[in-house]
Amino acid sequence: MYDAIIDALRRGASAEAAAAARALIESQPQDAQAQRLLSAALRQAGDRDAAMAAIDAAIALAPDEAALHLERAGLLLDGRQLDEAQAALARTTGLDPNQFPAYILQAQLATGRGDYEQAERLVKTAARIAPDHPQVAAVEGSLALRQGDPDRALAVLSKASGQYPDEPILRHALGFAYVAKGHLAFAEQAFRKLLEQQPGNPLRAMIADLVRRQGRPGEAADELRPLLDDPSATPALRRLIGEFELEAGRDEAARELLREALLGQPTDPRTLRAVSEAWRRTGQSDEARATLEPLLEQHPGQPELWYARLLFEPFASDEAAGVVERWLAAMPDFVPALEARATIHQQKGELAEADAIALRITELRPGHASAEMRVIDGLMRTEPDAAVERVESLLARATDDNIKRMLRQVLGRTFDAAGQPDAAAATWAELHAEAVPQRLPLPAQTARLPSLPDIGPRPEQAPGTAFLWGAPGSLVERVALTLDNARMPLLADRLGANPPGDPIQRYGTAEALVDGSLDPHFLVRQWRATHAARGVKDGRIIDWLLWWDNALLLALRPHLPEGRLLVALRDPRDMLLDWLAFGGPVPFALPSPEAAAQWMARALGQVAQLHQDALFPHAIIRLDEIANDPAAIARATGEALSVELPSLPHAPQGPDRFPAGHWRTYAEPLAEAFTTLSPVAHRLGYPLA
Numbered sequence: 001m002y003d004a005i006i007d008a009l010r011r012g013a014s015a016e017a018a019a020a021a022r023a024l025i026e027s028q029p030q031d032a033q034a035q036r037l038l039s040a041a042l043r044q045a046g047d048r049d050a051a052m053a054a055i056d057a058a059i060a061l062a063p064d065e066a067a068l069h070l071e072r073a074g075l076l077l078d079g080r081q082l083d084e085a086q087a088a089l090a091r092t093t094g095l096d097p098n099q100f101p102a103y104i105l106q107a108q109l110a111t112g113r114g115d116y117e118q119a120e121r122l123v124k125t126a127a128r129i130a131p132d133h134p135q136v137a138a139v140e141g142s143l144a145l146r147q148g149d150p151d152r153a154l155a156v157l158s159k160a161s162g163q164y165p166d167e168p169i170l171r172h173a174l175g176f177a178y179v180a181k182g183h184l185a186f187a188e189q190a191f192r193k194l195l196e197q198q199p200g201n202p203l204r205a206m207i208a209d210l211v212r213r214q215g216r217p218g219e220a221a222d223e224l225r226p227l228l229d230d231p232s233a234t235p236a237l238r239r240l241i242g243e244f245e246l247e248a249g250r251d252e253a254a255r256e257l258l259r260e261a262l263l264g265q266p267t268d269p270r271t272l273r274a275v276s277e278a279w280r281r282t283g284q285s286d287e288a289r290a291t292l293e294p295l296l297e298q299h300p301g302q303p304e305l306w307y308a309r310l311l312f313e314p315f316a317s318d319e320a321a322g323v324v325e326r327w328l329a330a331m332p333d334f335v336p337a338l339e340a341r342a343t344i345h346q347q348k349g350e351l352a353e354a355d356a357i358a359l360r361i362t363e364l365r366p367g368h369a370s371a372e373m374r375v376i377d378g379l380m381r382t383e384p385d386a387a388v389e390r391v392e393s394l395l396a397r398a399t400d401d402n403i404k405r406m407l408r409q410v411l412g413r414t415f416d417a418a419g420q421p422d423a424a425a426a427t428w429a430e431l432h433a434e435a436v437p438q439r440l441p442l443p444a445q446t447a448r449l450p451s452l453p454d455i456g457p458r459p460e461q462a463p464g465t466a467f468l469w470g471a472p473g474s475l476v477e478r479v480a481l482t483l484d485n486a487r488m489p490l491l492a493d494r495l496g497a498n499p500p501g502d503p504i505q506r507y508g509t510a511e512a513l514v515d516g517s518l519d520p521h522f523l524v525r526q527w528r529a530t531h532a533a534r535g536v537k538d539g540r541i542i543d544w545l546l547w548w549d550n551a552l553l554l555a556l557r558p559h560l561p562e563g564r565l566l567v568a569l570r571d572p573r574d575m576l577l578d579w580l581a582f583g584g585p586v587p588f589a590l591p592s593p594e595a596a597a598q599w600m601a602r603a604l605g606q607v608a609q610l611h612q613d614a615l616f617p618h619a620i621i622r623l624d625e626i627a628n629d630p631a632a633i634a635r636a637t638g639e640a641l642s643v644e645l646p647s648l649p650h651a652p653q654g655p656d657r658f659p660a661g662h663w664r665t666y667a668e669p670l671a672e673a674f675t676t677l678s679p680v681a682h683r684l685g686y687p688l689a
Contacts, residue, residue, distance in 0.1 A: 005037045009044060009109075017041035030235075030265050032061035036068060043075060044109060051075055056202055060234045063205035069176075072202060100129045107139050111146055119143050134164045138173045145173075150180035168197050175206075184214050205240070218248035235264030239271045246274060251281040259291060266295045267302045276308050288312045300330035303337075310340065316347035335361055335368065342374060351378065367394075376410060380417035387414040405431060412581060416658075416665075425593070425669040428580040432590035439589035443547040445602045446510045452615065453520075453558045462562035463539030464489070466641070469548040470568030471603050472584035472596075473575030475623050475657065479568050480544055480585075482634050486645040489540040495585060500530040510549035520555035527560075542566075546586055550606045553616055565610075565618040566640055571686045572604055572677040573663035574624065577670070582657070597673035601680045608683040624660040 001024070008017035021038035028034060035058035042051035052075050059068045107122035123143065127136045137160030144153035157174040164170055171194045178187035188210040195203050204223060212220035221244035227233055228241070238261035245254035258275035265271055279288040292309045299305055306327045313320040321344050327337040338357050345354035355378035361371035372394065379387035391411045398404045408431055415424035468483075468490070470476025483490040493499055503509045503523045512518035531541065548565070556563050570578070576597055579590060590596045610616060619640035626632035634647035667674065682688050 002033060002037060005034075005041070009037070009040055012044065014041050014045035018045065030061055030268070032058045032065065032068065032236075035061065036071065039071065039075070040109065048075065059202040059205065060232075061236045063202070063237055063240050064209045069202060069206050100126055100133075103129070104135050104139060107143070111139070111143050114146075116143065116147055132163070134160055134167045134170050138169045141170075141173045141177060145176060145180055150177055153177040154181060166197075168194055171197075179210070184210050188214070205237070208240075208244070212244055212247065217244045218250065220244045221248060221250070221253075235261040235268075235271070238264070239268070239274060242278070243274050246278055246281075251278055254278045255282050255284060259287075262291065262295075267299055267304060269304045272304050272308045276311050279312070285312045296326075296330075303331070303334070306331075306337065316344045320344060333360075333364055335365055335371075338364075339370065342371075346374075351381070354378075373410070376414065380414055384414060384418035388418050388420075390414075405435075409581075409583075416581070421666045422669045425580065425666055429593055432580065433592065436589045436591055439587050441507075442588050442596075442599045443507055443549070444511065445549055445599075445606065446514050446551045449550055450514060450554070452553055455557045455616070456559065456561040458562050464541075464641075465539070465560065465562050466542045466564045466566055467545050467548075468542055468566045468568075469545045471572075471575060471600055472586070472588060472590075473578035473582075474568040474570055475578070475627050476544075476568035477585040478623065478627065478630075478633055479566070479621055479637050482630070482637050482645060482648060483542060485648050486634070488542055488641075488643075488645070489536070490542045490544060491534055491536070492544045493534060494544060494546050500527075500534055502526045502530050504543075504545065504552070510551035513551045513554045521559050523552075523555040524559040548603070548606070550610055550615065553610075556616060563617065564641075565616055566637075567607055567618060567620045569604075569607070569620050569622050569684065570624045570627070571660065571663065572600055572681045572684070573670075573674050573686075574658065574660060576600060576673060576677060577663050577666055578657055593670050593673040594676065597676040601676050604680045604684065608680060612683070627660075628656045 005017050005020045005024070008014075008020060018038060018041035021034055021041055024031065024034040025038060035054050039051045039054035039058065042048075042054055052072070055068060055072045055075060059065070059072065062068060103122050103126035107119045107126065110116070110119035110122060119139075120143065123136060123139050126133075126139070130136065137156055141153040141157040141160075144150070144156065154174075154177040157170060157177050161167070161170045161174050171190050175187045175190035175194065178184070178190060188207060191203060191207045191210065195207065204227065208220040208223040211217075211223060221241050224237065224241045224244070227237060238257045242254045242257035242261060245251075245257060255275070255278040258271065258278050261271050262268075262275045276288070279285065289309070289312055292305060292312075296302075296305050296309060306323070310320060310323055313323055321341070324337060324340045324344060328334070328341065331337055338361050342354040342357040342361075345351070345357065355375060358371045358374035358378070361368050362375060365371070372390075376387050376390055379390060388411070391407055391414050395404060395407045395411065398407060408427060412424040412427040412431075415421070415427060468476065468480060470479070480490060480492060484492075494505055499505050503512075503518060503526055509518060509523070513520060513523070531539070548567075569575075576593065579596065580593060607620075610618060611620060621636050621640050623633065623636070626636060631647035634645045638645040663670075663674065678688050
């Protein structure tokens with residue numbers, strides 16, 4: 001879409017580029033990139049004022065797009081002239097001072113199109129003419145930013161700003177350098193000083209975004225609100241302010257603005273997402289339907305509008321089915337619409353109809369992952385041998401290693417459905433053994449505990465504090481999903497990319513508590529110290545743990561007596577089978593079924609001891625018979641916490657798990673592992689065989 005314009009710019013055909021950009025803008029008036037390219041073409045042609053108008057139009061359409069503000073800063077460089085001393089300096093070097101602005105402009109254009117080597121050559125030439133000119137430093141700093149070197153940019157621009165403290169060009173570039181380094185408060189200060197010198201709406205939008213990124217979304221919205229008095233205020237500006245209002249929790253104000261923004265640009269996905277969230281928060285489903293229906297009549301081929309419309313009908317209801325039928329009438333054989341129809345059939349138990357649609361999707365789009373899985377699931381119910389053949393056929397054609405691994409895991413499930421447990425167990429065990437180097441080592445468990453301290457007195461009016469844990473295969477993730485759906489204070493960050501740095505997160509903590517090298521009171525203090533950074537405001541927390549060891553009771557009994565442990569549990573042999581077949585929420589290594597069984601026996605042995613001896617307030621949530629029943633999981637979890645929890649609106653993601661007792665099908669191929677687990681299973685209340 002933009003290639004012809006970019007090609008013309010590279011050839012220096014500015015008139016051709018401008019004509020192509022104007023044609024694109026005429027067909028897509030809300031396209032900020034088209035306005036940006038028009039600005040570049042006009043700038044290349046020497047029409048600075050028109051170029052500035054075009055870049056301002058781009059910023060109006062995308063006011064929080066930093067790259068547009070950076071290009072506007074480049075335009076501000078263009079009109080500046082050398083003073084007499086610089087001109088004299090240039091003459092002494094034998095160079096034409098009149099070429100300086102041209103070198104600067106060409107360097108900026110080269111930077112904008114990513115030709116950094118050319119930009120460096122040009123700015124070096126400009127620097128020979130006037131080495132201390134602020135434009136040189138501004139371009140050098142901007143070039144360093146584009147090349148991913150914010151430290152160098154900040155050094156160059158800070159030094160130049162010290163020489164020219166009131167130079168707006170440098171202050172502009174310095175603000176972006178601060179942003180790149182994450183120094184948002186300094187960036188805000190730089191841009192505010194620049195705004196005092198050069199009042200303008202584009203700069204105010206940048207400041208508002210910086211305020212929002214510092215955690216003050218309400219102030220950011222207030223910063224921009226006065227701009228709405230301008231009759232030329234764009235839908236993008238309304239969307240931006242509405243997003244800030246949403247983030248600040250001012251939902252009614254957000255809804256009004258975002259609805260107006262949607263009417264101005266009804267096919268913008270970002271606006272649709274934001275206004276849909278505002279409608280959801282304010283309970284305005286009727287307004288959502290009334291607003292979206294006329295837009296669908298005007299734009300029946302826009303998938304984003306159909307997605308939004310579906311949000312405001314009960315999941316898998318007749319009303320939702322009616323919306324999907326209209327969607328398919330407007331966009332026949334559109335795969336996402338077919339997927340939505342198949343999902344509704346499946347939720348209603350109309351499995352044959354869902355399977356037929358999935359097969360149609362694979363014909364329209366061969367290799368479509370979710371449709372292929374639905375087809376395979378259908379074959380496992382009706383023709384399991386054919387399911388094996390289909391997966392083997394997909395495996396033979398797959399070239400991506402990740403897809404191959406996924407298909408081999410599915411192949412094991414098809415072997416299970418076809419009554420081949422030996423082949424299934426061998427397939428899964430081989431996959432896990434291959435993945436050991438990429439997985440987390442299994443946490444070590446303490447062999448024995450010293451004498452436990454007494455449980456301390458429960459503090460009055462202590463906030464609700466709980467820990468959640470389940471070994472792999474327990475389906476603890478479904479308990480967590482239920483808690484999250486109920487807006488309970490669940491924290492799952494220990495499983496993510498930015499876990500807390502407290503001792504409970506670290507391997508070796510249990511052993512350190514037992515041998516005395518870690519002070520129990522210190523552990524609890526460190527745990528509490530992470531709460532603010534984790535978003536805990538009132539002390540209420542359900543902390544999902546990576547591991548459990550009864551050694552933690554050395555700290556929890558005396559120093560956190562108000563705590564409670566929730567343990568998700570199934571028959572340990574079913575848990576091992578589930579771990580093999582489906583993996584777990586924490587990517588622990590599974591070297592072999594036998595090694596995994598030994599580790600699980602030790603871990604669950606500690607749970608059995610905790611339960612039998614009542615070592616700490618706890619509840620065991622048994623999921624054996626309710627693993628695939630969201631309402632039952634909600635009831636069991638609510639009973640464990642003495643609260644009433646709503647069930648999930650539909651089944652958790654992922655395939656249904658094997659029924660309770662399915663481990664017996666694998667009694668022969670996993671005999672050694674099950675022999676290891678049977679004693680602890682019996683201690684936990686399950687039959688020996």
